[in-house]
Amino acid sequence: MPTSEDVARAAGVSQSTVSYVMSGKRSISPATRKRVEEVIEQLGYHPNSGAQALASSRTNVIGLVVPFRPNLDMTVMSEFLAEIASLARAQDHDILLVTADEGPAGLRRLVGRALCDALILMEVGSKDDRIPVARELGVPVVLIGVPEDRAGLHCVDFDFEAAGATCVDEMADLGHGQIGLLAIDPASMKGKANFSVRFRRGVDAAALRRGVQVRTLVMQANHTDASRVIDEVLLMDPPVTGLILQHSDSPDPVTAVLLEHGLVPGSDLAVIGLCPDALAERLRVPMTTIQQQASEVSRRAMATLFRMLNQEIPTTGEVDLVPVKLVRRASMNRRAFTRESAHTIA
Amino acid sequence: MPTSEDVARAAGVSQSTVSYVMSGKRSISPATRKRVEEVIEQLGYHPNSGAQALASSRTNVIGLVVPFRPNLDMTVMSEFLAEIASLARAQDHDILLVTADEGPAGLRRLVGRALCDALILMEVGSKDDRIPVARELGVPVVLIGVPEDRAGLHCVDFDFEAAGATCVDEMADLGHGQIGLLAIDPASMKGKANFSVRFRRGVDAAALRRGVQVRTLVMQANHTDASRVIDEVLLMDPPVTGLILQHSDSPDPVTAVLLEHGLVPGSDLAVIGLCPDALAERLRVPMTTIQQQASEVSRRAMATLFRMLNQEIPTTGEVDLVPVKLVRRASMNRRAFTRESAHTIA
C-alpha cells in the first residue's frame, strides 16, 4: 500500500503538502495540487484510516447499534440500515454495525476504543438501559425511538401517536363509530416497545376527541388467532364496522379470515393498518395504511448527527417526530347504515 | 481517555509491559499482571483502535458488503446480519457495514484505507462486478452466494439446487406426478440472482430423475397475479395436484387464492415452498417448507473467514453448500387418485 510519503516523493513535494492537498486546510498552488492529485490517482493512494484517526482523533465512522431481537420488523429495519449507510457515505463516513448484545458496556467500548465518532441507537425502548450510558458518552448520539427518560438526548421517530390518531380520524370521517383495534399484546416484547404504546395512545385520544368507540382486541399475527379475534369482533354489539390493525404482519391473516366470513374489506368492513407498502398493495384488497417512511426518519437523524459532529448545534436533545402519511387504498369504505349482515353471513 | 501510558504509570510499569499484559505475547509475572489489570479496570482503559491498527496493521474489523437493492428478502438478510455481527464479536472483531452502492471501487477503498482485514460479500449474483476486484484485494474474502466465475474465492450458500430437488422429491414421494412451479420471473432482478436459477435447476433435475412433469408459471407475488396463475393451473390437463412456490412472499397470496377456489392446501392440493418459518407457520394451513438456515450459513462463512485470517488455510476457494432441511407442515397431502374436482369447484 502506498503511503502519503510515497506520493510526496513521486510528486516531488513534502509529505505534509500531500496532506494539505487532501484536506484542503491550507492553500496549495494549482500546479502542485494537480501534480499531487495525479500521483495519487496513479498510485491508487488511500490514506490509512488508522493513522488518520490517531493523528486527528476523528474516525469518520458512525456506530449503529441495533438490537437484533427476534420478532423485529426487518422490512422497516433494513430500510433504515440502507438509508443510513448511504447517507453516511455521502458525508465520507462509514458505519460500524453493532448488535446490542453487549449492552451498555458495548457503547463504552465503542467510544473508549475510539472506534467511532458518534452513535445512532436504533429500536430504543421505553426503558432502555443504553440510555443513561449514552448520555455520558461524550460523543454525539441520536436515538431512533422515544424513551421515557430522554433528557439531553436527541430522538427521531415516526409519529406513532399521530398514526394512531389518523387511523381513528379516517374511520370517523367515513362515518364509523364502532371500531375494533386489533392490537399487539402489551405484555409481549413488541408490546413493550414504545412505538406500540404511542400508537395506542394516539388511538385512544382520537377516539375520545371524535366520540367514537374503540374496542381493543389483543391478537397474535397468525391465522388461528386472527380467526379467534374476528369471531369475537363479529359478535360485538353494537356492531363494529371498522378495523384498525396494529401488527405490521396481520394484514394477510386478517384479510384471509374476513374473506372466509364473506366480508370484503372496503365493502363490508373498513380496514386500515400499519404495514409496509409492498404488503399493503399485494393484498386481495389493497389496504389503506399509515406509511412509515424510514428514509425520512433516517435523513433527519443523520442530518442532526452531522450537525452535532460539526459543532453546529449543541448535543442537547429534543424529539423530532416525522409526520405520518395516510395512503388511501381500497380497504376503506363509508359506513353503510344498514349493515347487520356480518352476523348472518358469518 | 486514558492511554496505555497512563495505565503503565499508575501500575508502576512500562508502557510495553501494559501492552504485553493485554496481548499475552510475552510472559508476565502474576503479580504484575494482576496490578496492571486492576489499574485497567479502575481507569476504564480501552486500547485506541486507530493506534492499534497503525502499529499492528490489523484492524479487527470485517467489512460486510450488502447490496441493499429493493426487493431483497430482508427477513433472511437480517438473520445474516445479526448472526455475523454476533460471531464477529465473539472473536473480538467488529463489522463495518458497507452498501454496494460504491461498487468495486468501494472494495478498493475499504482495503486501501485499511478499514478492515477481511470482507464478506453478501447477495452475490451470478455475474457480479465485485468478483474480479475481490480476487485481487489481497485480503481474505468470503462470498455468500455462488457466482459463475468463482475461481480462488470461497463461497458459502444455501444449497438451493438441493432445495429445488427436495421439493420435487417430496411431491413425488407423495404420488404427485403433475406439479406446478410458481416461479420467479427469470427476467426480473430477483430472477437473475443465482439462487433463483439454482433452485430451478434442482427442480428440473429432480423432475427428470423422478419422471414427474413440472410445469412452470411465472408469477409476481401479489394477489392479482396469484389469481391469474392459479386460474391457469386449474385448467391444465392432466390436472396439477401439487404446487411449488419459489417466491418467499407468495404463500399468503397463493393460499388466499386457493381458498377462494375452495381448495384447501394439504387436502385438495399439495403445496410446498421456500419461505421464512414464521410466515409458513402463521398461514391458515401451515406450509411445508425448505428451511433457510441463515445462521448456519453465517457460521460457516465466519469460521472460514477466521481461519483465513489466522493463516490456517490458504485463501483458495471452494464452494460450501449448506444442506437444506425439509420442514413438514400441514400443506402436503398424498395424491388422491380421483381428484378432478378442481375444475368444477373453481
Next chain:
DNA sequence: CAAACCCGTCGAAGCGCATCGATAACGATG
C-alpha cells in the same frame, strides 16, 4: 524603499500502540 503581509511549502513533533532487542535476575547445568 523599508515594513508589514500573504501565499505556498517544508520540517518536525506528536497521536497511542506493538514489537524488537537489551538487560537484569535467577536457577539449572557441567
Next chain:
DNA sequence: CATCGTTATCGATGCGCTTCGACGGGTTTG
C-alpha cells in the same frame, strides 16, 4: 563456580498521518 538458559521487564523505534511553527519570496502598504 563460570556458563547457559529462562523469565520478567524496560527502552526505543516506527506505523502513517495531522498540524503547528517556520521560512522564503512575492505583493502590498505607508
